[in-house]
Amino acid sequence: MTPGLVPPQGAVHVSARGWGWRHAGRKAFAARHLELEITPGERVLLLGASGAGKSTVLHGLAGVLGTQDEGEQEGELLLDGAHPASVRGRAGLVLQDPETQVVLARVGDEVAFAAENLSVPREEIWQRVGRALDDVGLALPLDHPTTALSGGQKQRLALASVLAMEPGLLLLDEPTANLDPDGVLEVRDAVVRVLERTGATLVVVEHRVAVWADVVDRVIVLDAGGGILADGPPGTVLVQEATRARLADAGVWIPGWRPPVGGTLPSSGSGPALLSARELAVARTRRGPAAVEDLAIEIRAGEALGITGPNGAGKSTAALTLGGLLRPRAGTLVAHPGLAGTAGSTPHRWRSPQLVQRIGTVFQEPEHQFLTASVEEELTFGPRRISDTVDTARIAELAERLRLTHLLRANPFTLSGGEKRRLSVATMLATAPRLLILDEPTFGQDALTWAELVTLLRELVDDGVAVLSVTHDADFSDALGGATLHISGGAGRLVSR
Amino acid sequence: MSSSYLTPVLTGRTLLRANPVSKLFAAVVITVALMSSIDWVSATVVLGCELALMPLLGISVWGLLRRIWPLLIAAVLGAYGTALLAEKTGDVLLAVGPVVFTEGSVAAGIAVGLRALALALPGIFILLTTDPTDLADALAQKLHLPHRFVLGGLASLRLVGLLVEQWETLGLARHARGIGSDGSVVARTRNLLGQSFGLIVQAIRRATRLATAMEARGFGGGTRTWARASTYSPLDAVIAVVGLVVAVGAVTTAVLAGTWNFILT
Numbered sequence: 212m213t214p215g216l217v218p219p220q221g222a223v224h225v226s227a228r229g230w231g232w233r234h235a236g237r238k239a240f241a242a243r244h245l246e247l248e249i250t251p252g253e254r255v256l257l258l259g260a261s262g263a264g265k266s267t268v269l270h271g272l273a274g275v276l277g278t279q280d281e282g283e284q285e286g287e288l289l290l291d292g293a294h295p296a297s298v299r300g301r302a303g304l305v306l307q308d309p310e311t312q313v314v315l316a317r318v319g320d321e322v323a324f325a326a327e328n329l330s331v332p333r334e335e336i337w338q339r340v341g342r343a344l345d346d347v348g349l350a351l352p353l354d355h356p357t358t359a360l361s362g363g364q365k366q367r368l369a370l371a372s373v374l375a376m377e378p379g380l381l382l383l384d385e386p387t388a389n390l391d392p393d394g395v396l397e398v399r400d401a402v403v404r405v406l407e408r409t410g411a412t413l414v415v416v417e418h419r420v421a422v423w424a425d426v427v428d429r430v431i432v433l434d435a436g437g438g439i440l441a442d443g444p445p446g447t448v449l450v451q452e453a454t455r456a457r458l459a460d461a462g463v464w465i466p467g468w469r470p471p472v473g474g475t476l477p478s479s480g481s482g483p484a485l486l487s488a489r490e491l492a493v494a495r496t497r498r499g500p501a502a503v504e505d506l507a508i509e510i511r512a513g514e515a516l517g518i519t520g521p522n523g524a525g526k527s528t529a530a531l532t533l534g535g536l537l538r539p540r541a542g543t544l545v546a547h548p549g550l551a552g553t554a555g556s557t558p559h560r561w562r563s564p565q566l567v568q569r570i571g572t573v574f575q576e577p578e579h580q581f582l583t584a585s586v587e588e589e590l591t592f593g594p595r596r597i598s599d600t601v602d603t604a605r606i607a608e609l610a611e612r613l614r615l616t617h618l619l620r621a622n623p624f625t626l627s628g629g630e631k632r633r634l635s636v637a638t639m640l641a642t643a644p645r646l647l648i649l650d651e652p653t654f655g656q657d658a659l660t661w662a663e664l665v666t667l668l669r670e671l672v673d674d675g676v677a678v679l680s681v682t683h684d685a686d687f688s689d690a691l692g693g694a695t696l697h698i699s700g701g702a703g704r705l706v707s708r
Numbered sequence: 709m710s711s712s713y714l715t716p717v718l719t720g721r722t723l724l725r726a727n728p729v730s731k732l733f734a735a736v737v738i739t740v741a742l743m744s745s746i747d748w749v750s751a752t753v754v755l756g757c758e759l760a761l762m763p764l765l766g767i768s769v770w771g772l773l774r775r776i777w778p779l780l781i782a783a784v785l786g787a788y789g790t791a792l793l794a795e796k797t798g799d800v801l802l803a804v805g806p807v808v809f810t811e812g813s814v815a816a817g818i819a820v821g822l823r824a825l826a827l828a829l830p831g832i833f834i835l836l837t838t839d840p841t842d843l844a845d846a847l848a849q850k851l852h853l854p855h856r857f858v859l860g861g862l863a864s865l866r867l868v869g870l871l872v873e874q875w876e877t878l879g880l881a882r883h884a885r886g887i888g889s890d891g892s893v894v895a896r897t898r899n900l901l902g903q904s905f906g907l908i909v910q911a912i913r914r915a916t917r918l919a920t921a922m923e924a925r926g927f928g929g930g931t932r933t934w935a936r937a938s939t940y941s942p943l944d945a946v947i948a949v950v951g952l953v954v955a956v957g958a959v960t961t962a963v964l965a966g967t968w969n970f971i972l973t
């Protein structure tokens with residue numbers, strides 16, 4: 212640590228005194244009864260079940276929860292004794308999705324933006340920009356377009372952008388949840404470097420504890436019912452039997468533990484072939500360049516297949532093409548009678564109601580596929596496209612199996628992340644497709660949803676459904692078995708197990 | 709389709725170096741002159757000057773034609789329609805049944821077509837030669853427009869570019885759910901409306917997240933500094949003067965030629 216470079220105001224002291232926040236229009240408090248002291252320079256991993264209010268706490272600390280119009284506050288949340296919104300720039304928040312945080316067109320301007328907002332003099336802004344980019348290891352020209360960055364680079368840019376404020380408190384809200392394994396390490400290492408130089412206080416929220424367990428010196432677990440479930444050094448909280456059990460119940464990913472899953476590990480497919488691709492080239496747009504070329508894969512009934520590869524390699528494009536949603540750029544993609552039935556052998560020519568009975572594609576972002584105002588309508592939507600009578604018993608069973616029964620009246624957009632994921636899978640299963648394709652189904656999911664999903668998919672495979680998942684979650688691939696199509700550098704290679 | 713409205717492909721080496729404010733000034737005075745009268749002389753002078761200046765501005769004719777050809781067609785159609793419907797004064801040039809062109813109506817048509825082109829070109833020159841970030845800097849620092857408004861607009865430009873991508877993804881996602889762009893006209897219309905609504909929902913959610921990210925970086929305070937200084941150079945004075953000369957020249961020529969037709973009289 213170079214003493215001369217320490218931020219002038221130093222690391223922030225955080226205190227919460229009976230703090231709580233209820234979003235306007237909601238009955239329940241998102242976070243409540245929080246009593247907490249975090250000393251300057253402490254590095255805290257904040258854990259808790261889905262809906263325990265982790266993000267709300269971070270947003271509160273960042274001072275972006277808004278005014279009384281946007282919710283109701285209880286108690287006090289203070290940074291060095293002051294209200295977070297009144298000390299702009301003391302806390303720097305990095306959010307989960309790399310795509311939604313970029314403000315400007317060029318890397319240098321993006322980093323300068325926060326410093327400008329804090330009225331930093333011009334010469335000093337550019338010094339800070341250079342230092343922040345150095346800190347996160349982004350050796351790019353200042354006029355490099357922000358659109359031309361990988362996911363990991365975008366997250367490091369977001370980190371550099373808040374560093375330009377020289378914050379005494381760094382807040383990270385699942386900063387690596389959407390990244391491939393290389394991107395995860397890139398971002399984690401950049402954070403460690405930054406903390407070593409600045410000595411800032413850190414509060415990070417992340418489901419995947421193993422990534423941060425060695426970096427932090429304190430783990431705080433929020434109780435879903437308000438207050439704190441466990442608090443202490445990672446060596447204690449993450450190791451003690453009692454807290455481990457409670458963390459597991461809360462769906463937290465603890466190092467050295469994988470949530471128990473039901474069903475059996477699927478054997479490699481011996482059922483009839485459903486879909487064959489040969490010399491297949493895939494492209495996102497009609498005229499744009501092909502993302503991947505010369506793909507060969509055969510998908511059989513009753514098998515699980517994976518597609519892996521780095522962010523941006525064309526995995527999603529390949530999956531969308533195999534799912535009959537994009538027209539193949541070149542080569543052949545043939546649906547065999549076991550899948551096609553009476554609909555012809557070229558999936559991309561199928562009409563929507565034909566497609567939905569044959570191939571179900573679950574998109575990465577569940578919200579893209581929500582079409583109605585209630586969970587129940589979502590579940591009956593697909594079946595109604597096929598026939599006038601809906602098998603209500605089947606829908607009820609599906610809702611029960613995916614624990615959606617108590618949510619049937621709820622608006623899909625108001626569900627939690629895990630609930631949205633379960634619903635998006637359920638809507639696809641409602642029309643009983645023979646092939647189910649999932650794009651990053653475990654992104655940002657807690658261990659409970661993860662285990663449910665794996666169990667359900669295993670059962671589906673057992674029932675003779677073919678499951679194809681785009682994923683870089685190695686645990687997930689292991690739990691489902693089957694061959695993997697590894698895509699990188701514009702080519703695909705089939706790896707059998 | 710360019711991938712981003714925030715990083716458009718720019719051309720025109722001279723105008724690129726100029727401050728957006730001087731370009732806007734020149735465009736505004738030329739537009740005011742053109743809007744003041746409907747006559748073919750002033751429109752011709754302005755259009756002639758604009759075309760003659762193109763090599764100096766560094767804008768290639770073919771590059772321009774590639775981008776504005778729909779506008780050319782629109783200008784020709786506008787001219788034709790005006791010639792067909794305008795007051796029939798002067799000698800008849802062509803009469804086929806109800807279709808009558810006279811000297812007066814053809815002159816009015818040509819004036820409208822030329823004016824449309826002459827009016828459109830300054831705006832197109834600015835679009836081709838101005839980086840949106842520079843424009844925002846100039847609007848806030850030189851014209852002192854509120855920075856929240858200017859930067860909000862700049863940030864939303866990026867989201868506009870993403871809308872195209874989002875629309876395509878939504879279309880695929882809906883197709884996968886069993887609702888696609890086939891069936892009767894009614895079904896298609898309903899699908900289009902549904903997809904538009906979905907796009908609005910997604911756009912609002914995206915904008916909300918971006919707003920949070922901006923706020924978390926201290927945006928929204930009363931004052932701020934600017935990392936990039938928006939500055940004037942001698943070139944900007946030249947551009948402003950050229951704009952004034954073209955505008956005054958067009959009006960003077962039209963008045964001398966006796967075609968000046970002030971719209972407020």
